[in-house]
Amino acid sequence: MSFSRVQDQAVAMRLLSSIIRKGRIPSGLLLWGPDGVGKRLAAFEMAKAVNCLDLQGDACDTCLSCRKAISGNHPDIKMVAPAGKARLIVVKTVDDINETTAFRPFEGRRRIFIIEEADRMNEAAQNHFLKTLEEPASPTLFVLVTSHPRALLPTVRSRCQSVRFGSLRVETVADLLVRQRGVDPAIAGAAAALSQGQMSRALDLVESDRRKMVLEVIDRLRRGEDPLLVGEWFSAYLQKVEAAITAAVKAGPDTDDDTETSGEESRDGRRGKEEVEAEVAGRMRKERYELVYLFQAWYRDVLVYATTGDASRVMNRDRISDLTPAPGANHAAKLEALDTAWLYLERNLNPGRVFRDLFFALAG
């Protein structure tokens, strides 16, 4: 049973398997829900099941078609993902898809396009896609995968059968971290609880310095260090992160596919620079929210643990002994300061200042 590989998504998987069993395969499926909960895996299992020669309502994983899919060599299963520094799915890509669907599948019953991060199709691309999505010229299934369904045009969404994915259970994420990634169980438990049921987020927590930095700030403030100095130290860290992100984006694939600005100024390099800046700004914004979230999780844990004494209800479970509140500290006020910081970041206030002010509120 290959659908059973997708964990904690019983409702979604029941829907997909009933589509296969009844043979009522729509031309478009929209798999949506949080990042890192198994949508892409489900899309791939669906692609296998649609062409499986065993016809049992699921992929058998052993027939020729399934084996080709697993090895990445099935000629009728195509993956489409955002490309270029701006990470977009552009008109040219969609036009290629449209052209391909003019021909019958090579060997499968249906050709399947799995469109990852479908929300990264820009509006022009989505408009080019509409007609094929509604009425492909040959047997085709489009599986659109997204965590931002609202970024898709209503006309695209309405042409797809919608399949919603929810968060994973904390236990599932922790178990995957330990078994698949060899993460220490105590750290895996905390990362899973902090991930809000998203495997990708848990992995990011385990692999990045983010949580370590947040815990260090908290420790320094508890030791009575000057919030101003802690703020400066933290700003330097944020700059380092930004430099690393910028380098990664610049080293990313080039934007050959993105030639769709009408007119002359498309290829003069300016656009490339703007794309890099926009991508870096977006990732930094996300980084800062994740940091604030980790601070929130910590002070929320302190309150929960002080009120209930129940270790199973806290997220930072690898640091239970540090969760005891300092006598006289007002944790409700600290949580309020965190809400304010979030708001200020949303309003694009200077992040260095926002964090420094926050550290003054968190000190003491």
Ligand SMILES: [Zn+2]
């Ligand atoms: Zn099979």
